[in-house]
Amino acid sequence: MQKISVVVPVYYNEGSLALLHQRLSDCATVQGEFAFEFIFVDDGSGDRSFQVLQEISRKDTRVKVIKLVRNFGSTNAQLAGIGYATGDAVVIISADLQDPPELIHEMVPLWKKGTRMVFAARNERDDPLSTRLPAGVFNVLFRNFALKKYPRGGFDCFLIDRQVVNVVIQCAEKNTHLPGLLVWTGFEYELIYYHRQERQHGKSRWNLTRKLKYFADAFTAFSYLPLRLCSALGVFLAFVGLVYSLVVLLAKFFGNIPVEGWTALMVVVLITAGMQLLMLGIVGEYLWRNFDQSRHRPLYLVDQVIQQPSPEAIPAPAPLGEVSSGVAPSTRN
Template sequence: MKKFSIIVPVYYNEANLPDTIPQLLELGDRLTGYELELVFVDDGSGDRSLQILLDFQKKFPEIIKVLKLTRNFGAMAAVQAGLSQVRGDCVGIIAADLQDPPELFVEMAAEWKRGTRVVLAVRQEREDPGLQRFCSNAYYALLRRFALPGYPSGGFDFVLIDRQVVQDLLRIQEKNTNVMALIYWLGYRPVLIPYTRRARKKGKSRWTLAKKLKLFVDSFVSFSYFPIRLLSLVGLLVAGAAFLYGLIILASWMIWSVPVRGWVPTMILLTITAGVQMSMLGILGEYLWRTLDETRKRPPYVIDAVFEAGLSAAEKRSGE
């Protein structure tokens, strides 16, 4: 019997888990011919999320596995941790907030059974607020244009992948990256299943603006050379503008005897140039920091404990 694993990153989801876990468990009856494995990754939650997970794990020890990370490493690191622990022939990834419909895994499993190694549930419509929809659409449009051509316009973080794809992802071991973009970057021909992303009904999203901006920067630095090329282009434009301005000043003085009054034009030019240079240094710094972070060889996550059937207390604490 094939094993169907589902990874669920968890971060402050105590309001959602009592509804999410039963709905995922129901898939065991709907996915005929599969053995279900649910892998929940607690990403340093400070609420009762871990306790709720452990209560369900005790009731369904043969199905549910719980990973506890030492602290909050981020959603992408939590997914990477889950990938390192799953045993499934195919592996699904879904959020814990029920904005994505778990029942769609049945259709995705049918596609996988036909030989598709990457099945993406793509957002055709979103019930999110207008500003959030606009920002998401802009992000994916930029990603398609400058980093990953052909990337689904609505984006995705609800997927089903083959075991071979899991092994490919585990070999990469990048930090400060976007796992979903990595799945697409691998090059397997995906099957897209459209769906409507539901509005969040319970709990408060911890997907803050700072985290969204980090994902935006990580995606572009990891998958696009456009920021570096942009530095060269901006540098040429600023140099050209400064040279042209200098010619105008020189011509005005030599031909029309127009004196340059005061330091205002010079200071404006210097201020603009300095601002552009600082912005360019910031972009270079993003690349330099990521290079340094990779050379340190620090793991993208640390598993504090693993809770599953058959593990001793010592094994649970060590996460081995």
């Protein structure tokens, strides 16, 4: 019997976990021809998420709980779950129930037909404008300037075949953008569309800082456009400076230079200095990510792995040191 692994990154989601587990169990019942495992990755939650997951795991032997030492970010939590997944296909879904678990019923038939990747793209969303606007801008920019085949509405929920899972594990990229990485692999994918629902449980932790890092990670991982813009801006400023220098020399030659004050000089200095610092910052983003990758630190560290009924049922972490922690986690029933 083929197995489907459902990976759920968890971060301050205690209010939705019981209902999420129930809906996932209902999906598994409908998809009775497949075995299921539910992998919940607690990414350093500060609420009772881990305690709730412990209670759920005691009642359902399909549930595997991975507790990370601290918060490593949503992408790394997803990679942790993928590393521990044993299924022939892996589904990634959020814990806040904004992405309905019932999408599994649409994704699995497409996978059965041979599609290696199925993406659930949003055609509508009930999020506030402060969330919809940045997401829309990012999706447009990323599709036009990074990956042309990236779905227009973006996606966070998806199903990937074991072959794709192995590629993701092999890449072992730090500071990556997982949806972009999947599109980059080049495997053909199918799209399904859904209405992203309003959040009913808890408060989103997706603040401005995380959004900016997400934006920077995505573009530095899959586009050299920021560097090209720096080069173009540098050429433009150099050209403007050359033209202005010629104008000044001609004015000096014909004696038409008036008494100059500080205003124009300070404007030029501040603008050019600001542009230089901006370009250095962009270059620094690329250099930092290369340096971070070269240190070969693990993407995440596992504190505990919990699964019923026995420790022998728990697979070892993914063999690549960059993906798994390299630290033997404690295992509890």
